[in-house]
Amino acid sequence: MLRIQPQIGLHIGLHILLVEDDPVLADGLLRALSAQAMTVQLVRDGIAADTALQRTASVPTFDVAVLDIGLTGIDGFEVVRRLRARGAAMPVLLLTARDAVEDRVRGLETGADDYLVKPFATAELIARIRALARRHAPPSSVLALGRLSLDSATRRARIGDRAVELSVREWGVLEYLLQHAGRVVSKQQILDAILPWGDDVTLNAVEVYVSRLRLKLEGADVAIRTIRGFGYLLEAAA
Numbered sequence: 235m236l237r238i239q240p241q242i243g244l245h246i247g248l249h250i251l252l253v254e255d256d257p258v259l260a261d262g263l264l265r266a267l268s269a270q271a272m273t274v275q276l277v278r279d280g281i282a283a284d285t286a287l288q289r290t291a292s293v294p295t296f297d298v299a300v301l302d303i304g305l306t307g308i309d310g311f312e313v314v315r316r317l318r319a320r321g322a323a324m325p326v327l328l329l330t331a332r333d334a335v336e337d338r339v340r341g342l343e344t345g346a347d348d349y350l351v352k353p354f355a356t357a358e359l360i361a362r363i364r365a366l367a368r369r370h371a372p373p374s375s376v377l378a379l380g381r382l383s384l385d386s387a388t389r390r391a392r393i394g395d396r397a398v399e400l401s402v403r404e405w406g407v408l409e410y411l412l413q414h415a416g417r418v419v420s421k422q423q424i425l426d427a428i429l430p431w432g433d434d435v436t437l438n439a440v441e442v443y444v445s446r447l448r449l450k451l452e453g454a455d456v457a458i459r460t461i462r463g464f465g466y467l468l469e470a471a472a
Contacts, residue, residue: 248272248367251299253283253313254329255306259352263300266356267363280308287317287324296324297367300359303330303341311344318345325366327359377412380455380470384412393454400450403428407443411458411468420465 250267254260255278267274275296277283283301299317303310314326325347330337333351341349347370348362375387381394386409391398400408406428411419421440444466448458459467 248297248363249295250274250363251283251286251296251301252276253278253280253299253301253305253310255279255302255304263356263359267360270360272363280305280310280313282307283310283313284308284316287313287322288320297370298363299324299326300363301326301328301346303328303332303337311340314341314344314346323370325370327362327366329354377409379412379415379468382412382451382454382456384409393451396453398450400447403439404443404447404450407440408447411447411466415468418461418464418467423465 250272252260252263252267252274254263254276257278260276260278264274264276275286277286283299283305287296287299289295301310301313305313308316310328310330314328317324317326326345327348327350328341328346329350329352330341331352338349347366350359350362375385377384377386382398383392384405385391389405391400391405391408407424410424410427421437424440425437444458444460451458455471457469457471459469461467
C-alpha cells in the first residue's frame with residue numbers, strides 16, 4: 235500500500251502558545267492541554283505574547299496560538315494584527331467573554347482563524363485546536379512504498395536508512411510510478427511527465443530508466459512489473 239507520510243503532531247506533540255491573564259483559567263488550560271501531549275508556553279499579557287510571536291517570525295515555533303482578547307498591555311486584537319502584519323500565517327484561536335457579534339467579526343477581520351466564547355468546554359477547545367492545526371499543516375512531501383521513501387521537498391530517496399542516488403530523470407520516473415502505485419501506467423504517460431526536462435527523451439529511454447531503477451531498488455520490497463502491451467506497474471513485493 236502506498237503511504238503518504240502524515241505530518242507529525244496533528245493530534246499529539248502540538249506546540250501551543252497560550253495567552254491568558256486569568257490565573258485559574260490559565261492553570262486549568264495548561265494542565266488540560268499538557269494532558270493531551272501538547273507542549274504549552276504560557277504568557278499572561280499582550281506585550282509578552284507579541285514578544286513571543288516576534289521571536290518565531292522567521293522560524294515558527296508554535297502550531298497554534300490560543301489568545302485571550304482582554305489582555306493588559308495590548309489586547310488580543312492588537313496582538314493578532316501585529317502578527318499578521320509581520321506576514322505570519324500561524325493559526326490563532328481567540329478566547330473571550332464577549333459574545334457580541336461585532337467583537338467576533340472584528341476578531342476574524344483582524345486575522346484570527348477561530349473564536350471561542352467563555353465559558354467553554356475544554357473538549358471543544360482541544361478539538362478546535364486540532365482542527366486548526368490540521369487545516370494549516372503543510373501537505374506531506376513524502377511518498378513511501380515497502381521500504382522505499384521519496385521526499386520531493388528534499389529530493390532524497392531512501393531504502394530504509396540507506397540513501398539511494400538517482401539521476402534527475404530516474405527521479406522523475408520513480409516519482410511518477412510512486413504517485414500511481416498499484417496502477418498500470420504507459421511509457422507515454424511517463425514520458426509526458428518528464429518532458430519538461432527535454433524533448434530528446436524517447437520511449438526507449440523510459441525502458442532504460444526503469445531498468446536502472448530496478449537495480450537501484452533491490453532490497454526496497456517493491457517491484458516494477460512490466461505489463462506487456464500496457465506499461466509498468468509499481469507495487470509492493472510479494
